Amino acid sequence: MKEDTTEEKILAAAKHVFIKKGMYGARMQEIADTAGINKALLHYYFRSKNKLFDAIFQKAFQELAPKTSGIFKGSLPLEEKIRLFVANYIDTISLNPFLPLFIINEISQNPDRLKNISGFMGGILEMLSKEIAIKVKAGEYQEIDPVHLLINIISMTLFPILAKPIIQGVFHYSDEKFNEFLEERKQLIPYLIMNQLKKQDVP
Amino acid sequence: MKEDTTEEKILAAAKHVFIKKGMYGARMQEIADTAGINKALLHYYFRSKNKLFDAIFQKAFQELAPKTSGIFKGSLPLEEKIRLFVANYIDTISLNPFLPLFIINEISQNPDRLKNISGFMGGILEMLSKEIAIKVKAGEYQEIDPVHLLINIISMTLFPILAKPIIQGVFHYSDEKFNEFLEERKQLIPYLIMNQLKKQDVP
DNA sequence: TTTATATTTAACCGTTTGGTTAAATTAAAT
DNA sequence: ATTTAATTTAACCAAACGGTTAAATATAAA
Incomplete structure (x- = not known):
């Protein structure tokens, strides 16, 4: 049984979509869908696409x-x-x-x-x-x-x-x-x- | 003295912008500006962004x-x-x-x-x-x-x-x-x- | 139970962007 | 000179997209 926080689900989804589509190719809607939530909640956790991107970029870089x-x-x-x-x-x-x-x-x-x-x-x-x-x-x-x-x-x-x-x-x-x-x-x-x-x- | 056709100017500009910004990052307006023409004329020569992209992609690949x-x-x-x-x-x-x-x-x-x-x-x-x-x-x-x-x-x-x-x-x-x-x-x-x-x- | 928080729904706004259109202007071809 | 094609101007449209908002609903905390 997983105990995933919504924020963790968002970050995981964002990392996945951003890595595949890039900053400008990624869509907030697709990130929300991948995280299994809706766009309003996504913006409730991360005010903007930029904030969300910043949140995942360093983690992604570390993985490299x-x-x-x-x-x-x-x-x-x-x-x-x-x-x-x-x-x-x-x-x-x-x-x-x-x-x-x-x-x-x-x-x-x-x-x-x-x-x-x-x-x-x-x-x-x-x-x-x-x-x-x-x-x-x-x-x-x-x-x-x-x-x-x-x-x-x-x-x-x-x-x-x-x-x-x-x-x-x-x-x-x-x-x-x-x-x-x-x-x-x-x-x-x-x-x-x-x-x-x-x-x-x-x- | 250069004897550049408008079509050649467009293709050169498109190649330049597409290569730098990618298919989705490139803007038709920027391509028009780079070619020294306007958007209407750009669409007059190439009906769509896709057509224009196809026209330059093979050339770009050859250069590789x-x-x-x-x-x-x-x-x-x-x-x-x-x-x-x-x-x-x-x-x-x-x-x-x-x-x-x-x-x-x-x-x-x-x-x-x-x-x-x-x-x-x-x-x-x-x-x-x-x-x-x-x-x-x-x-x-x-x-x-x-x-x-x-x-x-x-x-x-x-x-x-x-x-x-x-x-x-x-x-x-x-x-x-x-x-x-x-x-x-x-x-x-x-x-x-x-x-x-x-x-x-x-x- | 009551209160606060998390989540959904759904409509909406402003901007950007690809693409169109019609009329005017310039240049080239006949 | 007249016709044809190339080019500009400027306004416009529809779709996509980031982001917002307000109200409703579910969930958890007190």
Whole structure:
């Protein structure tokens, strides 16, 4: 038995509709319907569309930051950490595939929204930097800008999910085939990244 | 002296506004203003917003497919081809940075639009496949799914441009610093890709 | 039970927006 | 010069949408 407050139902519905349709594509009526209430009550809880949007945007943004506390704190080898990170991230985002596009869109249209957000991806970057620095000193890894490294991982992980309908259309991938494709990338991406780190003959 | 037809001015204006604001965010009035005409004349040339959108969408999509005929037909080493491709693609898309997001958005909201498009990226994929197959037989490259390879290149090239405002916000990159960042990637991406191809000890 | 709060119903308002229309004006074609 | 087509002006319409309001009803708190 769920014990959902009306406000929680509204926020859940709003997040769902906003993420799928965007700030301007979303309709207050549809949010009310999804929450199982009417428009008057919706405005009774949140005076305006903007207020409601603000209420869900930060939460949505947080969901884009992968939960990596467990993974990166451990003492596993880096390759294993990256493997876990990528697999975890693909699975998480696949549950909410419209989320990345939504965030990118809203930030693109209104970069000021970033001002309320802090420390995004900061944890991962810090741990990545430290781990690499040690191995570089030990001569095991070659030097690389951790930002490029992080962006490489995120790009190869997120972009295919973002461009899913295009990839499916262009390569004629069924839903099953596309999922296989993503599964393969869980191996491929960490492998590619580690190759770059370990390769000794710098150009 | 430009010899622009009114229809051409409309199409240029429509492409510009649609790409920046999307199908639903774009306003017919703004398109008319951008074209330097009035709303009545706009509807005189294109009866509806949908007709106008259809008229520009295919063109916009074509622009997303990099012009690679020259690059991939030559007999340069693959690494050099990829280097040229990435540099060329980054420069082209940077001139129209809203284009990829626009295409992904519209296809996401309405995948049927893909049905009118054919052969997208097909050329590149074919040449890539052939070139790799030869080297694999010769024992120089390890086997890899060309689709993954292409998606890796595209991901690492396009995603940072797509996520530009987020990257700038999160890492506090100025416009100049971000451009440097992209310049660095012109070297980094081909290097990473070739490492993957050449690495001999398969896991 | 009484009181306060939550929720519904249903009508309404103002603005924005895509689209139309008719008449006037300008430019081009014959 | 006359006809045809292109362009402007300006008013207008209908639908969609965010938001409001007032009254009725249900629910929970006191």
